[in-house]
Amino acid sequence: MRLQKIPLRGLILELVFSWTCHYASAQTCPYNIDFETGTFDGWQCYIGTADTVNGVNVLELHATPGPVFNRQTMYTANTGAGVDPYGGFPVNCPNGSSHSIRLGNDSAGGQAEGISYQFTIPPGSNNFSLIYHYAVVFQDPNHAEYQQPRLEIEVTNVTDHKTIGCSSFTFIPYGTILPGFFKSPLSPGGTPVWCKNWSAVSVNLDGNAGKTIQLFFKTGDCTFRKHFGYAYIDVNTECSSDFVGSDYCRDDTAVNLTAPFGYERYTWYDHAFSTILGTQQTLTFRPPPPPGSSFAVVVVPYDGYGCVDTLTARMEDSLTVTSRAGRDTVSCNGVPVPVGNNAIPGLVYSWKPVSGLSDPAAANPVAAPASTTTYVLTTTHDGGGCLSVDSVVVTASEIDSSIRLGGSPVFCTASGDSAVLHVHPETSIRWFRNDTLTGAVNIPDYPVQETGSYFAALVNADGCAIHTPVREIIIGQPVPGIRYPDVYAPVNIPFPLAARQLGSEVTWNPATFLNDRSTYTPVFSGTSDQLYTIAITTTGGCVTIDTQLVKTIPKIDILVPTAFTPDGNGLNDRLHPILFGITKLTFFRIFNRLGQPLFQTSDPAAGWDGTFKGLPLQSQVVVWMAAGIGADHKIYERKGASLLVR
Numbered sequence: 001m002r003l004q005k006i007p008l009r010g011l012i013l014e015l016v017f018s019w020t021c022h023y024a025s026a027q028t029c030p031y032n033i034d035f036e037t038g039t040f041d042g043w044q045c046y047i048g049t050a051d052t053v054n055g056v057n058v059l060e061l062h063a064t065p066g067p068v069f070n071r072q073t074m075y076t077a078n079t080g081a082g083v084d085p086y087g088g089f090p091v092n093c094p095n096g097s098s099h100s101i102r103l104g105n106d107s108a109g110g111q112a113e114g115i116s117y118q119f120t121i122p123p124g125s126n127n128f129s130l131i132y133h134y135a136v137v138f139q140d141p142n143h144a145e146y147q148q149p150r151l152e153i154e155v156t157n158v159t160d161h162k163t164i165g166c167s168s169f170t171f172i173p174y175g176t177i178l179p180g181f182f183k184s185p186l187s188p189g190g191t192p193v194w195c196k197n198w199s200a201v202s203v204n205l206d207g208n209a210g211k212t213i214q215l216f217f218k219t220g221d222c223t224f225r226k227h228f229g230y231a232y233i234d235v236n237t238e239c240s241s242d243f244v245g246s247d248y249c250r251d252d253t254a255v256n257l258t259a260p261f262g263y264e265r266y267t268w269y270d271h272a273f274s275t276i277l278g279t280q281q282t283l284t285f286r287p288p289p290p291p292g293s294s295f296a297v298v299v300v301p302y303d304g305y306g307c308v309d310t311l312t313a314r315m316e317d318s319l320t321v322t323s324r325a326g327r328d329t330v331s332c333n334g335v336p337v338p339v340g341n342n343a344i345p346g347l348v349y350s351w352k353p354v355s356g357l358s359d360p361a362a363a364n365p366v367a368a369p370a371s372t373t374t375y376v377l378t379t380t381h382d383g384g385g386c387l388s389v390d391s392v393v394v395t396a397s398e399i400d401s402s403i404r405l406g407g408s409p410v411f412c413t414a415s416g417d418s419a420v421l422h423v424h425p426e427t428s429i430r431w432f433r434n435d436t437l438t439g440a441v442n443i444p445d446y447p448v449q450e451t452g453s454y455f456a457a458l459v460n461a462d463g464c465a466i467h468t469p470v471r472e473i474i475i476g477q478p479v480p481g482i483r484y485p486d487v488y489a490p491v492n493i494p495f496p497l498a499a500r501q502l503g504s505e506v507t508w509n510p511a512t513f514l515n516d517r518s519t520y521t522p523v524f525s526g527t528s529d530q531l532y533t534i535a536i537t538t539t540g541g542c543v544t545i546d547t548q549l550v551k552t553i554p555k556i557d558i559l560v561p562t563a564f565t566p567d568g569n570g571l572n573d574r575l576h577p578i579l580f581g582i583t584k585l586t587f588f589r590i591f592n593r594l595g596q597p598l599f600q601t602s603d604p605a606a607g608w609d610g611t612f613k614g615l616p617l618q619s620q621v622v623v624w625m626a627a628g629i630g631a632d633h634k635i636y637e638r639k640g641a642s643l644l645v646r
Contacts, residue, residue, distance in 0.1 A: 014235070030119040034235035035099040038076060045072050046114035050149075050220035057146040059112040059220045071113045073102040075232075077342065084232070086119035086137050086184040087195030093133055093234035094198065094261065099344045104219035104230030106137075106188075114218040118158065123210045129169075129309055130155070130203035130213070131236070133262040136194050136196045138229030139188070141222055148172045149229030155203050166201040166307040171196075173229075191227060197224030197301045200262030204309055236260070246313035249321070252383030253284040257295065257313060258345065265300040288383065291317045302366065306621040321347060321386035323379035326364075328393040331463030336366035340377060350378045356394075367394045390563075397462035400424035403455065403471055406445075412476040412542035419448040419473050421456070428459035448473045476503075476540015484548045485605065490581035491552050494525045500546060513550075524550050529566045556581035556630040563643040566610035570615045575624070575642055576608030582628035582636065589625045598622065610644050 029160035032042040033578050047068050048061035067074070076099055077092040084091055085106075092100040104113045121128050138149040151171040155164040173194050184193035203562050205213065221228050248255045259266050268277040271294035277283055283295070293315040300308050324341040331337045336358065340349070343363035353358040354574050356369035367375065376391045404422040421430060431440040433452040440446050448454065455470045479502055489495035499520045513515040513526030524530070534546040557580045564575040577588050582604075590599040590608050598617075599608040609619055625639045 007290060017045050028546040030117070033117060033119065035074070035101060035233075036097075036101055036235075038074060040067050040072065040074070040101075042117060043117045046218075047071050048112045048114070050110050050112045050223050052146055052223045055146055057148075057150065057220070057223065059114070059152070059218050061112055061114045061218065067101075068113075070102075070105050070107070071111070072115060073105075075100045075102065076176035084137060084195070086186050086193045086198065087135070087182075089135060089195070089197045091232055093232070097234045097236060100232050102230060102232050102236035103217060104221075104228070106228045106230060108221050108226055110221050110223065111228075112218065112220040113230075114216065116214060116216040118212055118214045120212045121205060121208050121210060126207050126209045128205040128208065129311070130205060131200055131260050131309075132203070132215070133198050133200045133234065134196075134231070136171050136229070136231060137184075137193065137587075138171075138173050139191045139193050139222070141191050141224070141227040143222055143224065143227075143543040143642070145172055147223045149162065149222050149227055149400050150220050150222075151229065151231060152216075152218045153201075154214075154218075156214045156216070157208060158212040158214050164203055167201055168496075190224075196302075198262050199264070200260060200299070201301045201307065204307050212629070228536075247316050247317050247319040248288055248383055248412045249381045249385030250317045251385035252288050252317075252381055253385070254284060254383040255288040255315070256382050257283045257285065257315075259297045259299060259311060263299040264302040267298045267300075269296045269298070271295065288317065289315050290536065291315060319381060319382055319386060321379055321388045323377050323388035323390035325377040325390040325392035328395070328399050329367075330395045330462045330464060331368050332462070333399060334368050334370075334396075334467065336368040337394065339366055339367050339394065346378050346382050348382050352376050352378075361629065369394055369396050371396050388564035395462055397460060397464045399426065399458060399460045399464045399466050401458065401466045401468050403468035405471060405473075408541075409472060410474045410476075410539070410541050410583060412478060412538070412540055414478045415541060417541075419475070421446045421448060421454055421471060421473075422457060423456045423468055426458045426460045428457075430457045431455075432457065447596045448475070451475045474540050476538045476542040478542045479536075479538065479544045481545040481547070484546060486549045486551055488553045488578075488580040489524050489526070490556050491527055491554060492525060492630055493556075493581065493631045494523045495550075495581065496583055497522050497524055497532075497548060497550065499534045499536060499548075500544075502536045502544055503540075503542075504593050505537040507535045507537065509533045526550070528552055532596060553580045556634075556636060558582060558626045558628055558636055558638040560624050560626065560638075560640055560642060562583065562641075563645055564610070565645045566616070567646070575622075575644075576607030577604055577624075577628075579604055579628060581631045582630045583631050584630065586627040586635075587625070589623075591623045593621060593623070610646075616646075617644060620644055 045064045045067050046061035047064055048059060051058050051060060075091050083089060103115055136151050153168055155167045160529055164524045178378040181194050184195050186193060216383045219229055219231050246257065266281050267279055268283045270277060273296065294312060296310055296312045298310050324339060326339045329337045330533045340363050344589060349361060351357055356367050356373060358365045372395045374391055374393050376389060379388045380386060406420040406422060407418045410420060416609065425444045427443060429442050431438045431446050432455050451474050453470050453472055454466045506518065506520050508514055508517040508522055509532065513524050513530055514522040516522050527549045532548045534548060538546045554613060559578045564572050566573050579585065585602050585604045588601050598612050621641055621643055623641050627635065627637045630636050
């Protein structure tokens with residue numbers, strides 16, 4: 001994969017920022033440049049699309065009021081955010097920062113994302129450097145360069161409309177791999193994914209006092225909308241030329257002077273640049289140097305992407321350490337809770353007792369003690385000095401989430417049964433039905449009055465909250481029985497019957513002439529008429545009794561009355577076919593004497609009411625046609641005439 005510098009038009013990154021001012025006192029960090037509020041305050045977010053215009057890659061972005069779900073994503077270090085699934089590196093930059101963000105995602109779709117920040121260098125600060133860290137994750141589908149996923153980084157002097165050249169560049173996955181990149185073991189769709197771990201870039205802003213600087217980071221998928229690219233961003237909290245170890249404790253026996261994380265090469269010098277003292281990120285002094293000693297480190301970014309910079313540190317024995325075990329808290333039902341605070345580089349942490357802790361050497365482990373425990377945190381500088389102690393109480397609280405049922409989960413209102421739900425008495429009890437709060441509050445015994453899914457939200461005296469499992473209660477209402485329309489079945493020819501689909505069980509009585517008395521759709525095959533009672537048990541436990549008369553006939557036929565009187569008296573008001581051994585009515589059509597269609601249906605119970613287009617017709621003779629499928633699976637067609645009488 002060859003990563004090339006090209007005209008800036010897109011970006012896929014993983015960044016960390018840190019502000020340094022050479023030979024000057026600490027500067028005030030721009031508000032939330034480090035995301036330490038856990039929000040995007042101060043940052044402008046963008047979303048858009050990746051496209052190709054005249055052979056040039058263009059990321060078309062528009063500003064949004066805030067972060068967009070799965071396009072700008074915040075991660076918090078002490079919540080166990082984890083590692084990137086493709087690169088295996090932490091999604092939070094390993095520089096001690098509390099928050100990082102991900103820019104973009106692995107969904108492809110031709111998406112583009114951006115995020116920018118503007119700040120003004122304080123007047124008089126002519127020696128000023130910005131350090132950011134990045135890492136990239138993108139697929140390499142081997143498209144043309146202008147069609148590939150990409151990462152763009154742009155640092156601009158807005159005041160003078162100038163781009164900071166050595167710190168502004170574009171990554172494109174194309175060709176052969178460069179140092180610092182590795183191939184992911186995951187290849188979605190057979191397409192390789194290239195990753196680069198956290199790396200650093202220095203932005204030399206010397207001579208720009210009072211100037212406004214803009215950082216702009218952009219990510220883009222491939223322009224064919226099938227391959228992704230995304231990034232993570234993190235920001236250091238330190239905004240001065242002093243770095244970890246430049247302040248140390250008076251009782252330290254050693255000092256570890258550590259340069260900013262993420263560069264490819266480090267070269268340490270004495271204050272006169274006459275002697276090389278080391279080539280690692282950390283320079284160790286044992287014993288510590290005298291207060292006031294100065295040292296310099298030249299940092300070189302990976303692959304030539306970024307600016308070579310020189311940082312300085314003045315050693316002072318003025319460091320103080322405060323152990324922070326955090327506020328007393330409660331672990332509910334063994335669920336781990338965080339204790340301590342964010343780690344500060346250069347400090348060493350030790351917790352006692354160790355039982356129930358995820359990591360007794362972490363600044364902010366999680367605790368799940370079996371019983372209420374006082375944890376003591378001892379914090380020292382990594383040189384052994386500045387010992388400080390603090391403690392936190394973690395209360396182990398248990399809350400019973402069980403829910404018991406008194407009565408039956410399924411019953412009919414007419415049966416005299418009931419259902420009462422019981423929970424363990426707690427400080428707060430709220431009952432829910434179908435995820436909606438009921439009016440029942442703080443009662444451990446809840447009488448159920450209607451069908452639904454029930455649970456209780458419980459809170460105990462320690463503030464532990466839990467939901468009980470859901471209990472389904474079905475309460476049936478009695479359904480009156482009915483008599484089905486008589487049916488006509490041909491002798492000894494199987495004829496289907498059907499009961500109402502009311503519940504879970506059905507029984508036809510007697511079983512005479514039926515192939516199965518326990519189904520909703522038995523088949524009748526008999527030689528004589530039979531009256532059936534149909535006992536239907538509903539899901540609510542109610543029993544309904546319907547009746548069905550089956551009349552036997554010698555042959556299959558379709559008959560229609562010769563006259564009908566649609567006068568609304570409830571007798572002979574509709575003209576409909578009478579089916580003898582017909583299992584399905586294909587059509588029933590009515591025409592006037594001129595052949596004009598007046599009515600059509602395939603429902604044998606519908607019938608014609610003597611109207612046309614909503615208006616009643618006068619007395620006349622009409623012609624009808626009918627067709628249906630018989631119990632013997634043959635097609636029967638009939639036609640005739642009937643008299644409409646007004």
